[in-house]
Amino acid sequence: MRILALDVGDKTIGIAVSDELMFTAQGVETIRRTSLEKDLNRLKELMQEYDTDTLLVGMPKNMNGTIGPRGELVKVFSEQVKEVIPETKIIFWDERLSTVAATKSLIAADVSRAKRKKVIDKMAAVFILQGYLDSKA
Numbered sequence: 505m506r507i508l509a510l511d512v513g514d515k516t517i518g519i520a521v522s523d524e525l526m527f528t529a530q531g532v533e534t535i536r537r538t539s540l541e542k543d544l545n546r547l548k549e550l551m552q553e554y555d556t557d558t559l560l561v562g563m564p565k566n567m568n569g570t571i572g573p574r575g576e577l578v579k580v581f582s583e584q585v586k587e588v589i590p591e592t593k594i595i596f597w598d599e600r601l602s603t604v605a606a607t608k609s610l611i612a613a614d615v616s617r618a619k620r621k622k623v624i625d626k627m628a629a630v631f632i633l634q635g636y637l638d639s640k641a
Contacts, residue, residue: 508532509560509623509633510549511599512578517543518625520633522556526640529633531626544588559590562599562632595636602631 509529511518517535522528532554535546551557561582564574571579582594606627615623 505558506554507560507595507633507636508547508554508555508556509562509597509629509636510547511562511602511628511632512520512581513537513625516625517547518627518629519547519550519600520626520629521556521639522633526637529637532621534623534626540584544585546587547585548589550615551589551592557568558593559585559595560633560636562602562629563596565598565600565629567600572630597636599628599632602628602635605631 505526506524507522507526509520509522509575515537517537519535520529521532523530532550535543537543547559551559559582561578563571563578566572578596582596585592586594606624609631610619610624610627
């Protein structure tokens with residue numbers, strides 16, 4: 505069984521997937537958000553393609569560990585996913601600093617600013633998922 509990880513933002517949703525043995529995370533794509541219906545349909549397609557019923561959703565927490573307005577929006581989005589795909593198992597994972605880590609990694613790899621902008625959300629999802637997988641190892 506695989507897990508899909510989501511880095512949910514206002515304009516994009518970064519997607520990563522685990523390998524079947526749950527050791528590594530690979531970036532899949534970045535969904536450019538247009539409408540909730542299209543976002544959820546694409547997510548459903550990816551869940552079918554990767555044969556999973558589990559979503560690991562990055563939960564943006566404040567540095568003191570509390571859930572702020574961004575976290576509340578992620579919860580609402582997750583509830584909308586459950587309404588459309590009721591069999592979905594949702595796991596929330598602390599995503600603090602995942603985008604910062606992804607950015608540093610891309611800068612270290614000498615990726616241009618324009619290319620970083622296109623892949624940063626997908627890379628953040630990879631960091632979220634890899635952190636989860638490592639915690640389970």
